[in-house]
Amino acid sequence: MRAHLMQLDMRWQDKAWNRQSARRMVEASSPAAGDLVVLPEMFDTGFSWDSAVTADDSGETLGFLRSLADQWGVCVVAGRTVRGPDGHCRNVATAVGPGDSAPGESAGPILAQYAKRHLFPLGEESRHLRAGDQAVTFRWPCDQQGMIFSLAICYDLRFPEVFRAGLAAGAEAFIVPSCWLAGRHAHWRPLLIARAIENQAYVLGVNRAGSDPNARYLGGTLGVCPRGEVLGELGEFEGILSVDVDPSEVRRWRGVFPAWKDVPGG
Structure with missing residues (x-):
């Protein structure tokens, strides 16, 4: 499959x-x-904590993601702010599939939702x-031939334990929606590469461009x-990066060099 970042x-x-x-x-x-x-991360508002503005209380952003998934027959992963049943807001990454892509679901199923x-x-x-x-992990495509993805968000990238937990749950690829600040941009690239090497998995780091008031x-x-x-990389400005991801490549590499078996508790 192609991943469009x-x-x-x-x-x-x-x-x-x-x-x-x-x-x-x-x-x-x-x-x-x-x-x-x-x-x-927080693609619909930018990195804002004003939950009165950012929280997807109306469900419009979720509906938008479902419409993209349905229109193109794809899985869409995006960051947004979600208010939980406890009344508190969380910075989440939501994975949505097209209608009828999951058993028992008719339209736009949420395949996974991860809170930072x-x-x-x-x-x-x-x-x-x-x-x-x-x-959190999910399989896409949803059949047994699909790849197992795990989610992380921005600052999570600095903590290998987040990715080890995904690996323990079977992850073959990690998706990292982000609003990674310019002041520590030098850390971004090597951390993404390190997480891929450590877990013998694809890592897709999706940062934003531009600026906000802060x-x-x-x-x-x-x-x-x-x-x-590195499969592909964008520069500073707005753009699209499309790369191929193949679960058989993960399984092949882990078979040739099975370092993942030596992870404590693995």
Whole structure:
């Protein structure tokens, strides 16, 4: 399958504009049925903690993701803010499939929803949002031939344990929607490559471009194969990176060099 990674330049807290921009980019990528489309962290608002604005309480952003998945027959992974039953908001990555892609589901099933486990303390994210506490995996395509994906978000990338938990759950690829700040951009690329090498898995890091009232972002969206080799990379500005991901390549490499078996508890 092809993974289409959308490096958006989001407009601050403007959901309608950002959704339209995302749709335009997906259309430009012309995904085939069965492909994967990934949007950045909090793609519909930018990295804002104003939950009165950012929370997808109306479900409009979720509905938008479902419409993309249905229109193209793809899995869409995107970051948004979700208010839980406890009334607290979480920074989540949601994976949505097209209608009838999962047993018993008729339209736009949520294949997985992951809440960011490590909230960014320097940006005071932890003061405004609640952290998640578990790894999440899903299979795409949903049949037994599909690849097992796990989700992480931005600051989670600094914590190998998040990815080990995904590996223990069977992950063959990791998707990392992000709003990675320019001030520590030098860390972004090597961390993505390290997570791929450590877990012998694909890693798809999707950063945003542009700036918001608080920060600047340098893009650098990256696809890494299970051997740690870079499949493709974007520069600073808005753009689309499309790379091939193949579960048989993960299984082949893990068979040739089975370092994953030596992971404690593995």
